[in-house]
Amino acid sequence: MSPSTLAHRNVSESPDDAAKPRLNLIGGGRLGRTLARAWHDAGTVDIGAVVCRSSITADAAVAFIGSGKSHTALEGLPPAALWLIATGDGEIASVAGEIAAQGLIRPGDLVFHASGALDSAVLAPLLASGALTGSLHPALSFADPSRALGQLAGTPCALDGDAAALPMLEALAHAFGGKPFTLAAGGKAAYHAAMVMGSNYLVALTALAQQLAGQAGIAPGMALTVLGPLMWQTLANALELGPAAALTGPIARGDAGTVARHLAVLDNAVIQDAYLALGRATVPLAQLNDTQRQELAALLNA
Numbered sequence: 551m552s553p554s555t556l557a558h559r560n561v562s563e564s565p566d567d568a569a570k571p572r573l574n575l576i577g578g579g580r581l582g583r584t585l586a587r588a589w590h591d592a593g594t595v596d597i598g599a600v601v602c603r604s605s606i607t608a609d610a611a612v613a614f615i616g617s618g619k620s621h622t623a624l625e626g627l628p629p630a631a632l633w634l635i636a637t638g639d640g641e642i643a644s645v646a647g648e649i650a651a652q653g654l655i656r657p658g659d660l661v662f663h664a665s666g667a668l669d670s671a672v673l674a675p676l677l678a679s680g681a682l683t684g685s686l687h688p689a690l691s692f693a694d695p696s697r698a699l700g701q702l703a704g705t706p707c708a709l710d711g712d713a714a715a716l717p718m719l720e721a722l723a724h725a726f727g728g729k730p731f732t733l734a735a736g737g738k739a740a741y742h743a744a745m746v747m748g749s750n751y752l753v754a755l756t757a758l759a760q761q762l763a764g765q766a767g768i769a770p771g772m773a774l775t776v777l778g779p780l781m782w783q784t785l786a787n788a789l790e791l792g793p794a795a796a797l798t799g800p801i802a803r804g805d806a807g808t809v810a811r812h813l814a815v816l817d818n819a820v821i822q823d824a825y826l827a828l829g830r831a832t833v834p835l836a837q838l839n840d841t842q843r844q845e846l847a848a849l850l851n852a
């Protein structure tokens with residue numbers, strides 16, 4: 551990171567190393583303890599309070615981070631230039647409200663969360679205290695903190711927040727080797743929907759393809775074996791070449807006859823809806839003449 555981006559903020563609470571801002575961590579679970587440890591290891595921050603609901607979790611988080619003081623309540627926390635609210639998404643708003651009500655924030659302190667679905671507006675109660683607010687979402691699974699720590703470098707990190715908060719969030723992402731990028735104002739929900747579409751719905755698509763293969767008499771395990779190489783290759787092509795260049799198959803060839811034969815055997819309503827919707831999304835990727843486009847549209851809009 552560029553230490554100067556963070557170093558000028560509220561350094562007085564850090565007598566041992568006046569260049570390092572203090573970080574208070576609210577929510578020392580999987581993500582919170584991993585990021586705090588990474589920033590501590592990198593010498594980016596001093597760890598102040600580590601707050602969880604239970605002292606067992608808070609103590610375990612402090613042990614994992616290798617620094618900080620465990621707390622089970624927000625009362626009486628030390629001042630800090632940086633506050634990460636890494637509770638579950640459902641608790642972020644109430645924790646922000648409580649921090650504001652406790653008068654813990656000084657003008658210029660940065661309060662941020664790591665949710666992929668919520669934007670920084672959820673931290674609005676803190677604005678009256680003069681806080682800078684934002685969010686930093688690493689697109690990584692933190693299922694196991696020790697593993698996640700080793701996987702952080704290179705992780706894309708979506709940022710949103712006040713103009714003054716963004717350079718600080720960028721510096722924090724760089725500090726653990728993250729690759730920060732900024733979302734358009736109000737873009738967080740669309741960003742999260744994109745992640746869900748590209749990740750969760752890929753899983754759903756796999757299940758639907760497996761089910762269709764079952765209709766052809768292929769056992770579920772065998773279906774994944776058959777689909778696997780094609781799916782890996784297609785995903786790699788789509789990511790490396792871009793979706794349009796990666797497209798093959800009947801729609802790419804303008805082959806309405808084959809699409810009609812598929813539709814004739816789809817007897818499950820969910821599979822039929824998915825086939826039609828994804829087919830309509832596929833047509834604009836293909837290089838077709840007007841007749842081919844119209845024939846496919848007639849089938850897929852039915």
Ligand SMILES: NC(=O)c1ccc[n+]([C@@H]2O[C@H](COP(=O)([O-])OP(=O)(O)OC[C@H]3O[C@@H](n4cnc5c(N)ncnc54)[C@H](OP(=O)(O)O)[C@@H]3O)[C@@H](O)[C@H]2O)c1
Nearest residue numbers: 577578579580581602603604607636637641664665691692
């Ligand atoms: N996990 C991931 O892969 C991942 C990836 C990207 C982003 N995120 C985001 O990161 C955030 C944290 O997720 P997580 O998976 O790390 O959650 P988690 O493992 O469930 O940890 C949440 C922590 O918050 C604490 N907590 C909850 N309510 C609290 C309160 N009112 N005051 C103080 N502490 C409180 C819990 O303490 P107790 O244990 O004592 O109850 C727990 O330690 C979420 O916003 C999530 O969307 C997670």
